[in-house]
Every structure is written in structure tokens, then in C-alpha cells.
Amino acid sequence: MQRQPNGTYEEVLALACEMNVWRTVETLLSSSKTINEAAADGRLRVVGALLDVSSGAVQLMGQHPSLAELVKSTPSGDVVRTAEDAPVPAAEAAAMLYAGNLRYASGKGGYNQFSGDQKLLCKLCESGQNPVSVIIGCADSRAPIEMLFDMRPGDLFVLRNAGRLERPPPRMGPAWGSERSS
Known part of the structure; x- marks a missing residue:
């Protein structure tokens, strides 16, 4: 204008x-x-x-x-996922995790290494989250989830559990609260 x-x-x-x-x-x-x-x-x-x-x-x-x-300042070449990115279809996300785990298991992990570029770190902080997948993993420090799947910051939302995950016992009788105690 x-x-x-x-x-x-x-x-x-x-x-x-x-x-x-x-x-x-x-x-x-x-x-x-x-x-x-x-x-x-x-x-x-x-x-x-x-x-x-x-x-x-x-x-x-x-x-x-x-x-x-x-052209004076060359970008790092790294890319991070933020809320600005489109969601990744489930089949594509599973394929990314599978391929990353194969790289890790074969000793060729690190394909998706992150340079730590300050601009990308700021983008991660300021632009919100939109990870490829949510992973529920063990709180064991020997199991670094991002490394196991060869993913970068912003790619995974990792939840860690320090206890055993077990199925709750089956309910017996009517659901709680549906019957009044006499």
C-alpha cells in the first residue's frame, strides 16, 4: 500500500x-x-x-x-519440525521411525545429526511443536530415544516411565459409581 x-x-x-x-x-x-x-x-x-x-x-x-x-550467509542445511509444519501421516511416521532404527541398529546412526544452529534452536522454542510421533519409553538413561530412532530435536515427543507398564486388572461386576452402596 x-x-x-x-x-x-x-x-x-x-x-x-x-x-x-x-x-x-x-x-x-x-x-x-x-x-x-x-x-x-x-x-x-x-x-x-x-x-x-x-x-x-x-x-x-x-x-x-x-x-x-x-547468499552471504549459508543456512546450516538442518531442518526442524515445528507447529508450522503439516502433520505427518501415520504410515510415513512409522516408516521414518523404522528407517531410523535400522540405521541405528546397523551402526550407521547419526544420519539426522543436529548441528545446534542457533536460528533453528530459536525456531524450536518460538514456533511450537508438531512432532512426527509420540514415544512412550523407559526412563533408563541407556536408552536415548532420539538416538534409537535416529531423529532430530522436534521430531519426537518422548514420554518416559520409571515403573513397569502393566494392564489394569479386569473389572469385576458393575462399573464404579453406577450402583449405589446400601
Whole structure:
């Protein structure tokens, strides 16, 4: 609205689309280590473009105006799950846990090591939780759940129990409270 205070609906819409394209480019360059490094060393040219759906015409916008600044700080490449992420379907979560446990059991764990990047740690603190799975495990310090499943911070919600988990005894007679004592 500051750039087009008296703009028509079409002009403001076009500006909003342009801003969205630049924001997408910024997100790519600031979150993907691979794309950032390839853009920084010239192997990849990242440009913005708009597609007019009705005509099929593509309007090239060129490189991001702040590209040189954006590629100066390479992201860590680590990713953490937060409340902003979509839920993971149960079958996919089970497959992730199974694959992680196979890596751990075969001595190849550590695939999902976390660098401890301060930005990611802040994101974990500020953006809420959305773990892949909930694990109920033993309170034994020799059973580090994240390591057993080769997962990163934010991937699992771990509950630990220090006692034996047993099934409650079967109820005999009517449920409690359904009958008045005489």
C-alpha cells in the first residue's frame, strides 16, 4: 500500500504477486543450503517470474535485488519440525521411525545429526511443536530415544516411565459409581 497508495485493484494485486515471488526466492535462499551454495558460486541462477494464467505469458523479473546479501550467509542445511509444519501421516511416521532404527541398529546412526544452529534452536522454542510421533519409553538413561530412532530435536515427543507398564486388572461386576452402596 505504501508503494501504490492510490493504485487500482489490478496494480495492487500485481505488486502483491511480485512481493510473493521475491519472498519465495528469499525463503529458498535462506533455508536451502544446496540452493544457496549453488546460487553463490554461479552453478544456479535463481530468478523471479510471474505466470499469467489466462494468457500463458511469463513475465521474467530477473534476479532478486538483494541476491548478493542473501547468499552471504549459508543456512546450516538442518531442518526442524515445528507447529508450522503439516502433520505427518501415520504410515510415513512409522516408516521414518523404522528407517531410523535400522540405521541405528546397523551402526550407521547419526544420519539426522543436529548441528545446534542457533536460528533453528530459536525456531524450536518460538514456533511450537508438531512432532512426527509420540514415544512412550523407559526412563533408563541407556536408552536415548532420539538416538534409537535416529531423529532430530522436534521430531519426537518422548514420554518416559520409571515403573513397569502393566494392564489394569479386569473389572469385576458393575462399573464404579453406577450402583449405589446400601
